[in-house]
Amino acid sequence: MYLAGRPADDPRRPAMPERSFAAWLALGWTEDHPEAWLARDAAGQACGWYSLAFPERENTHLAYLSPLVGPAYRRHGIGTGLVRHAAEQARQRGRTLITAESRQGSPGEAFARALGARRGISDACRVLQLKTVPDGHLARLRSQAQAAAVGYSLMSWEGPVPGRYLVQVARLNQAMNDAPRSAEDEGQQWDVARVREDQARVAAQGLRYYTVAACCERTGELAAITQLGIEPPAPDCGFQELTVVARTHRGHRLGLLVKVAMLELLAGHEPLLERVFTGNADTNAHMIAINTELGFQLLDHWPSWELAVAEVLTWPASAQGRGGAAPEPPGARGRRAQS
Ligand SMILES: CC(C)(COP(=O)(O)OP(=O)(O)OC[C@H]1O[C@@H](n2cnc3c(N)ncnc32)[C@H](O)[C@@H]1OP(=O)(O)O)[C@@H](O)C(=O)NCCC(=O)NCCS
Structure with a gap:
């Protein structure tokens, strides 16, 4: 799902190889001990996942969220369901604010705006092509x-x-x-x-x-x-x-x-x-x-997004994933891969 999404989500940087990706999912970037949750559809097919990290030494009001829905499953409410599920985990850990980031102009930005997230600080990614130096x-x-x-x-x-x-x-x-x-x-x-x-x-x-x-x-x-x-x-x-x-x-x-x-x-x-x-x-x-x-050249901008946990928890249940062919919300069959 991560690799299939790259052309829309992050087309200008190389994808993490499997070992790096697995280590990030298990350990996060520093010591934030993330949880990973997997969503499956009614046929048991994986259709989305999220990683949620709870900083412990500081920022104990925050939960860092990285949600991703397989490209074939997008626009069916699954992403919204992942955020709703993550907000419940965050509430249980006493966190009040969820933060995430997405590339400017990506589906992730449209999604964050649609959910009413507030735009926070933005990062810029750059690349140095050594041959051009x-x-x-x-x-x-x-x-x-x-x-x-x-x-x-x-x-x-x-x-x-x-x-x-x-x-x-x-x-x-x-x-x-x-x-x-x-x-x-x-x-x-x-x-x-x-x-x-x-x-x-x-x-x-x-x-x-x-x-x-x-x-x-x-x-x-x-x-x-x-x-x-x-x-x-x-x-x-x-x-x-x-x-x-x-x-x-x-x-x-x-x-x-x-x-x-x-x-x-x-x-x-x-x-x-x-x-x-x-x-x-x-x-x-x-x-x-x-x-x-x-000689670094600008690639793209990565705004961060903030959503209050309490706000997400007021969303109607229908925001957890729509019916018909839509996959189940992750809470129904979520699997805690790491904690
Ligand atoms: C962002 C992401 C998780 C959304 O997943 P999703 O299952 O498609 O999201 P939803 O179906 O719940 O979308 C909810 C609303 O967000 C908006 N939205 C989502 N994707 C959109 C897009 N590509 N263009 C415009 N609006 C979009 C729409 O308003 C949508 O409601 P609608 O379909 O009824 O119009 C998915 O695109 C993804 O995995 N992106 C890569 C990772 C990422 O950027 N994560 C988000 C970090 S903030």
């Missing part, structure tokens, strides 16, 4: 950045974060809370356990995972970091993950420096790499400026 461009950017980054040195590693850096990597993740986010989002609380959980997700997805960090020579602390994953079945594509500069080290072009150094590292380690995908909040002017300097 002019010769010498990265070297020029690196020397500009290095001139502003006197007193910092670069380091890199592949795979898990070395134990001696776990605390600092947690601190850098926490520094992401300065980046633009929705008014409803409290920002994430990071500690070493959460870094380890994130690494468990990377391992479960089977990613080749690279980190470049800038170290402040005076204090020895990590000042900036960038991380990127590559799916072994699709070594032509890289997916940017965290990039952040700690607040007290901003203004030294460290964001640009670590990203240029990452591209140089990948040139040596990933000979089949052709493009790198990234996403930032539309309002994250500093990060977008760096990506534009590197």
